[in-house]
Amino acid sequence: MKPLPVNVTNRSGPRTQSRHQTDGNARKCRGSRCLVLLTVGLALICVLLLVFIILQHITITAERDLTKSYKNTVEEFNQTINSLQDNYTDLMIKNDQLQNNFNSLSQKKLELESRVDQLNSEQGDLWGPDDMFVSNEEKSWSDSRQYCRDRGADLVIINTEEKQRHISSLVKERVWIGLSDGQQEGKMKWVNSPLKRGFWLKGEPNDSGGNEDCIELMPSNPVLNNWNDHSCSVKKKAICEK
Numbered sequence: 495m496k497p498l499p500v501n502v503t504n505r506s507g508p509r510t511q512s513r514h515q516t517d518g519n520a521r522k523c524r525g526s527r528c529l530v531l532l533t534v535g536l537a538l539i540c541v542l543l544l545v546f547i548i549l550q551h552i553t554i555t556a557e558r559d560l561t562k563s564y565k566n567t568v569e570e571f572n573q574t575i576n577s578l579q580d581n582y583t584d585l586m587i588k589n590d591q592l593q594n595n596f597n598s599l600s601q602k603k604l605e606l607e608s609r610v611d612q613l614n615s616e617q618g619d620l621w622g623p624d625d626m627f628v629s630n631e632e633k634s635w636s637d638s639r640q641y642c643r644d645r646g647a648d649l650v651i652i653n654t655e656e657k658q659r660h661i662s663s664l665v666k667e668r669v670w671i672g673l674s675d676g677q678q679e680g681k682m683k684w685v686n687s688p689l690k691r692g693f694w695l696k697g698e699p700n701d702s703g704g705n706e707d708c709i710e711l712m713p714s715n716p717v718l719n720n721w722n723d724h725s726c727s728v729k730k731k732a733i734c735e736k
């Protein structure tokens with residue numbers, strides 16, 4: 495089955511010898527017919543090579559595209575992360591700003607509170623060293639007394655002419671004072687001591703309707719005659735004293 499080496503060497507040269515051997519067509523290879531066969535074989539190889547190269551090119555291009563799209567994805571991802579980071583930074587800045595606003599508002603609140611305290615103590619100064627103050631809510635006599643007590647005080651006791659003048663000059667409206675005859679009709683008592691001297695309005699106390707046991711000071715009347723007994727449930731401001 496082996497081809498004749500002499501023939502092959504003469505016609506095709508040593509390079510194609512092995513190809514002819516593998517084809518197994520060497521016995522048919524004679525003259526121009528053999529040349530055609532060789533040419534066809536070479537052309538086939540060329541075509542195969544071409545196909546191989548094209549396939550290789552397609553593969554490489556696809557890989558390059560894949561790499562490119564992968565890079566794009568990474569880039570987009572990176573951009574998203576960067577944008578998130580920017581947003582986070584923005585949020586932190588806004589958070590800081592809000593915190594600062596909050597702090598300055600807290601500061602202002604403290605300032606206003608101390609200003610209110612200052613004004614209150616200035617108002618207290620108006621009332622002199624007696625630590626007296628007017629309630630800022632209108633209440634019945636007993637609720638007014640509770641109001642004073644809740645603030646470490648009690649309804650005011652007026653046991654001197656000087657104090658009567660002082661209070662009468664300071665209040666602008668009718669106010670409860672710490673005097674009543676609620677325990678025993680007709681027997682006026684301060685919240686913690688008996689009454690010695692009264693500065694009654696003319697004709698008072700008159701226990702009108704048998705129902706007037708609590709005493710108010712009416713500053714629109716003469717300074718030494720401005721007390722009246724009134725119904726204890728009537729609501730008005732009061733003078734407290736510590």
Ligand SMILES: *[C@@H]1O[C@H](CO)[C@@H](O)[C@H](O)[C@H]1NC(C)=O
Pocket residue numbers: 568569572573576
């Ligand atoms: C992501 O973006 C940052 C800033 O834009 C850049 O420094 C970094 O190299 C990028 N990383 C990638 C993997 O693209």
Ligand SMILES: *[C@@H]1O[C@H](CO)[C@@H](O)[C@H](O)[C@H]1NC(C)=O
Pocket residue numbers: 574577578581
């Ligand atoms: C960042 O915030 C902007 C608006 O301030 C928004 O348009 C963008 O989508 C945000 N980025 C991300 C990744 O959420």
Ligand SMILES: *[C@@H]1O[C@H](CO)[C@@H](O)[C@H](O)[C@H]1NC(C)=O
Pocket residue numbers: 697700701702706722723724725
């Ligand atoms: C008694 O006092 C009340 C006020 O408490 C007054 O309105 C009334 O006129 C007085 N009555 C007399 C008879 O003075």
Ligand SMILES: [Ca+2]
Pocket residue numbers: 675679680701704705706707708723
């Ligand atoms: Ca009475």
Ligand SMILES: [Ca+2]
Pocket residue numbers: 698699700701702706722723724
């Ligand atoms: Ca009366």
